[in-house]
Amino acid sequence: MKLRLAFLYVMMMVSWMNDLLDLLFPRCCVMCGKRLAKAEEHICVSCSRELPRTYYCKEPDNPLAKSFWGRATVERAAAYFYYYKDNAACRILYTLKYYNCPEIGVYMGKQMAGEINRSGFFQQIDVLIPVPLASKKRKKRGYNQCEKLAEGISYVTSIPVDTTSLIRRVANPTQTRKRRMERWENVQGIFSVVSPEKLVGKHVLLIDDVVTTGATLISCMDALSVIPQLQVSVLTLAVARE
Ligand SMILES: [Zn+2]
Numbered sequence: 001m002k003l004r005l006a007f008l009y010v011m012m013m014v015s016w017m018n019d020l021l022d023l024l025f026p027r028c029c030v031m032c033g034k035r036l037a038k039a040e041e042h043i044c045v046s047c048s049r050e051l052p053r054t055y056y057c058k059e060p061d062n063p064l065a066k067s068f069w070g071r072a073t074v075e076r077a078a079a080y081f082y083y084y085k086d087n088a089a090c091r092i093l094y095t096l097k098y099y100n101c102p103e104i105g106v107y108m109g110k111q112m113a114g115e116i117n118r119s120g121f122f123q124q125i126d127v128l129i130p131v132p133l134a135s136k137k138r139k140k141r142g143y144n145q146c147e148k149l150a151e152g153i154s155y156v157t158s159i160p161v162d163t164t165s166l167i168r169r170v171a172n173p174t175q176t177r178k179r180r181m182e183r184w185e186n187v188q189g190i191f192s193v194v195s196p197e198k199l200v201g202k203h204v205l206l207i208d209d210v211v212t213t214g215a216t217l218i219s220c221m222d223a224l225s226v227i228p229q230l231q232v233s234v235l236t237l238a239v240a241r242e
Pocket of ligand 1: 029030031032033034043044045046047048
């Protein structure tokens with residue numbers, strides 16, 4: 001009885017502390033900036049509803065899958081939402097990449113996997129491989145945002161995450177201002193595989209935060225192509241739309 005009362009007391013204290021913290025440091029929606037309700041995390045319910053979803057997981061020959069045709073063999077490809085320049089959803093990506101907020105990566109991974117799971121997209125996937133970050137960039141950011149997304153996806157699907165088999169050998173200069181062809185040349189041959197025998201006959205799902213030209217993902221697939229009987233699928237949080 002005493003133990004139960006003590007437990008209730010601790011729970012009440014935790015709840016008061018959370019309320020106090022919320023009062024002192026209000027949590028706001030990363031998309032609209034409005035204050036979050038108690039049950040909301042990172043994104044408010046109305047912004048989450050308005051997220052420009054692609055629904056690519058329901059359409060095997062979607063534009064992202066087609067963009068790989070003739071360039072790489074991809075079993076399945078999907079992206080969670082569209083990324084336009086300056087749309088509200090792009091604030092999710094900025095927060096994830098530049099505002100030291102790894103939690104939003106895990107959160108978005110869970111959201112994306114929770115919605116996509118019903119389509120059967122994750123069936124027969126053996127392992128999740130986040131696109132590796134250059135070690136300098138990882139050090140500066142403190143985490144790899146693709147790993148955080150994979151963590152969230154793994155939480156929902158129970159598919160393990162492999163962060164050691166695919167490595168980035170060299171850092172590439174920032175791609176943001178480069179033209180399509182230059183970007184393509186820029187990432188060729190920058191990845192390699194460690195212990196390829198571990199992945200023989202597996203179906204891997206490459207995880208990236210945003211796909212623009214697809215060059216980085218194709219470069220990952222080039223590196224993975226040394227592995228016999230490997231199947232590769234792709235899932236990204238966002239896909240750029242002009
Ligand atoms: Zn909002």
